[in-house]
Amino acid sequence: MIRFILKRLLHAVPILLGVSILLFFVMHLAPGDPSYYYFNPDSSPETQARMAENLGLDQPLSVQFFRWISAFARFDFQYSLIHHRPVTGLILEALPRTLILSSAALLLMFGGGILLGVFSAARRNTLADHVVSVVSLFFYSMPTFWLALMLVLLFALLLPIMPASGMSSPNADLLPPLQRLLDRLWHLLLPALTLGLSGAAGIARYARGSLLEVAGQDYIRTARAKGLSERQVLFKHSLRNGLIPVITLFGLSLPFLFGGSVLVEWIFAWHGMGWLMVSAIGQRDYPLVIGCTFFYSLMVVLGNLVADLLYRAADPRIRRQS
Amino acid sequence: MNGPFARFRQNRLALAGLALIIIMYLGALMAPLLAPYAPDESIDLINNRNSAPSGTHILGTDRYARDIFSRLLYGARISLTVGLAAVGLSLVIGTLVGLLAGQLGGWVDTVLMRLVDLLISFPRLVLLLAVAAFFHRSILLIMVLLGLTGWMTTARVIRGEILALREREFILAAGALGASPVRVAFRHLLPNCLAPLVVTATLGLGQAILVEAGLSFLGLGVPPPTASWGAMVNEGRHLLLEAPWITTFPGLAIVFAVLCFNLVGDALRDAFDPRLEGVKEG
Numbered sequence: 001m002i003r004f005i006l007k008r009l010l011h012a013v014p015i016l017l018g019v020s021i022l023l024f025f026v027m028h029l030a031p032g033d034p035s036y037y038y039f040n041p042d043s044s045p046e047t048q049a050r051m052a053e054n055l056g057l058d059q060p061l062s063v064q065f066f067r068w069i070s071a072f073a074r075f076d077f078q079y080s081l082i083h084h085r086p087v088t089g090l091i092l093e094a095l096p097r098t099l100i101l102s103s104a105a106l107l108l109m110f111g112g113g114i115l116l117g118v119f120s121a122a123r124r125n126t127l128a129d130h131v132v133s134v135v136s137l138f139f140y141s142m143p144t145f146w147l148a149l150m151l152v153l154l155f156a157l158l159l160p161i162m163p164a165s166g167m168s169s170p171n172a173d174l175l176p177p178l179q180r181l182l183d184r185l186w187h188l189l190l191p192a193l194t195l196g197l198s199g200a201a202g203i204a205r206y207a208r209g210s211l212l213e214v215a216g217q218d219y220i221r222t223a224r225a226k227g228l229s230e231r232q233v234l235f236k237h238s239l240r241n242g243l244i245p246v247i248t249l250f251g252l253s254l255p256f257l258f259g260g261s262v263l264v265e266w267i268f269a270w271h272g273m274g275w276l277m278v279s280a281i282g283q284r285d286y287p288l289v290i291g292c293t294f295f296y297s298l299m300v301v302l303g304n305l306v307a308d309l310l311y312r313a314a315d316p317r318i319r320r321q322s
Numbered sequence: 323m324n325g326p327f328a329r330f331r332q333n334r335l336a337l338a339g340l341a342l343i344i345i346m347y348l349g350a351l352m353a354p355l356l357a358p359y360a361p362d363e364s365i366d367l368i369n370n371r372n373s374a375p376s377g378t379h380i381l382g383t384d385r386y387a388r389d390i391f392s393r394l395l396y397g398a399r400i401s402l403t404v405g406l407a408a409v410g411l412s413l414v415i416g417t418l419v420g421l422l423a424g425q426l427g428g429w430v431d432t433v434l435m436r437l438v439d440l441l442i443s444f445p446r447l448v449l450l451l452a453v454a455a456f457f458h459r460s461i462l463l464i465m466v467l468l469g470l471t472g473w474m475t476t477a478r479v480i481r482g483e484i485l486a487l488r489e490r491e492f493i494l495a496a497g498a499l500g501a502s503p504v505r506v507a508f509r510h511l512l513p514n515c516l517a518p519l520v521v522t523a524t525l526g527l528g529q530a531i532l533v534e535a536g537l538s539f540l541g542l543g544v545p546p547p548t549a550s551w552g553a554m555v556n557e558g559r560h561l562l563l564e565a566p567w568i569t570t571f572p573g574l575a576i577v578f579a580v581l582c583f584n585l586v587g588d589a590l591r592d593a594f595d596p597r598l599e600g601v602k603e604g
Contacts, residue, residue, distance in 0.1 A: 015440055017545070025454065026452070026456050027456060028452055028499060030456035030457055031457065055421055063426060069323050098489075134335075136514035137581060137584055137585065137588075138577065138581060139327070140578075140584065140586050141528065141532075141580035141581035142577050143532055143535050143536060143539070143552070143554075143555075143573065143576050143577070143580075144536070145535075145536060145555065146535075146555055146573035146576065147575070149555065149559060149562060149569050150569075150570075150573070152329060152562060153562045153563070153566055153569075154397070157505055157563040158563070179517070221416075251443070254443065254445075255442070255443060255444060255445040255446065256445075257447040258448060259445035259446060259536075260447075260449055262451070262540075263443070263447070263539065263540070264559075266540065266560075277448070277451060278451070278540055279542075281451060281454075281455040281542065284457070286455070289451075289452060289455050290452075292452075293448065293449075293452040294335055296443070296445065296448045300444055300445070302441050304443055
């Protein structure tokens with residue numbers, strides 16, 4: 001097990017190296033001088049020259065390249081041009097918020113998706129199944145950012161029961177700890193629901209297909225033949241095997257979760273990594289953009305490792321293979 | 323049931339989707355004829371801002387008193403052609419990578435498939451944001467970036483098909499008759515991959531439209547004042563309660579465009595892949 005984890009972490013090194021090389025090339029291929037991305041254009045020429053020297057921008061490209069890679073290896077992404085603080089510190093502050101939002105969305109997405117999928121599979125080819133299928137496809141085709149705005153319109157503006165944005169109420173600091181936590185969860189609900197609804201549709205479609213595939217297997221026919229009720233067949237035999245492939249969706253849904261959270265964080269002013277990255281792009285804070293991209297790749301790599309571990313835990317056949 | 327086309331024709335929802343796709347492309351093509359106003363034209367900036375849908379403006383106006391219906395029609399040109407160009411590029415790259423990996427095998431296959439695994443596990447939007455942040459925004463840039471980040475599924479599908487086809491008699495026969503590997507690839511393997519290619523392309527179009535809309539929504543798509551559906555949704559974002567039509571209609575346009583591509587793509591997959599038939603019909 002530990003060998004497997006170490007091996008996978010070793011595989012992550014070329015991936016992260018690839019991302020840093022890609023970013024290096026993007027920066028040097030982009031129009032204008034790279035120094036343009038690192039200084040305040042209003043600063044004096046002397047200051048700019050000094051900063052260029054500090055950052056090594058006066059060195060040959062090959063030297064810059066190795067400096068760049070070694071800075072990435074040390075998680076050193078310079079200072080944010082807007083916040084005047086180390087980029088890594090800013091990101092480490094935002095990272096837990098993104099993880100909270102993504103985990104809440106993940107729970108809603110898999111909980112809701114599996115429930116819907118089981119419901120559809122159990123009532124296959126009835127009117128209810130068709131309605132669920134069409135509605136799922138509708139949500140599956142919906143842009144996450146538009147769903148977010150529609151939910152805001154519905155639950156925060158027309159029926160003002162939920163906060164439209166932000167991570168806490170203005171008076172949150174004065175509340176006792178428990179109420180502060182509830183306040184935070186209350187603000188989390190709408191963004192998490194947006195991402196969850198958007199993702200649940202895909203899970204439901206997949207779970208239904210997977211359950212129906214299992215339904216054609218011999219051991220299901222055997223279970224029926226020995227006189228089990230449909231309900232027993234479904235819950236005891238179909239679900240256990242039919243839901244194993246759904247676990248692979250955990251890894252496959254990570255790109256959706258992280259990409260979607262960028263938009264959702266931006267709309268709900270949820271100050272996580274996505275919000276940080278989009279506002280950094282708007283403010284031309286390039287060191288921060290680069291830092292965010294690198295940390296996203298780190299999250300993808302670690303997320304995939306977790307997904308593999310989950311899959312190994314769920315399906316003994318995989319464990320025996322490796 | 324008989325051939326795949328007969329199976330496809332039986333899916334009424336997919337047929338409706340296909341019809342809607344054709345109507346949308348025709349609408350985009352004939353936007354100058356159909357649109358009652360120019361897309362960037364302010365019609366009475368003083369009295370006509372954020373007007374509700376009415377007889378003169380069937381979908382209302384935005385905060386610059388521009389006709390939303392006209393902008394939707396012109397926006398369709400952006401959203402639908404960006405998707406088409408991006409998917410075209412993805413198909414070319416994906417097919418070449420898949421062919422190389424499937425035909426050459428060995429370490430080439432390992433390296434290419436590793437790359438596919440890596441790119442496919444990356445949030446496409448984050449990758450696009452990171453690159454788009456450094457370049458001047460243009461339609462061409464968005465098309466190329468979407469194409470460069472969308473080819474992985476195609477590569478996987480082509481490679482899988484080739485591995486399955488390689489041992490078949492007609493491919494072995496072509497090789498035995500002295501056809502070069504390149505000829506075998508383009509004359510014998512590729513034509514047999516057409517069905518899965520069409521399916522991935524159709525589903526990819528929906529995805530490309532969604533991602534383009536997301537980029538435009540964040541202000542990193544096609545630069546204003548050019549109308550695109552994602553940017554139009556963003557323009558109404560702070561007027562949600564006062565003028566919900568500004569946000570609602572472009573959003574619905576995106577949903578229906580993507581929905582149609584998904585419906586058609588799903589139906590094509592079911593029609594071409596009889597293994598799935600039993601699953602769908604129960």
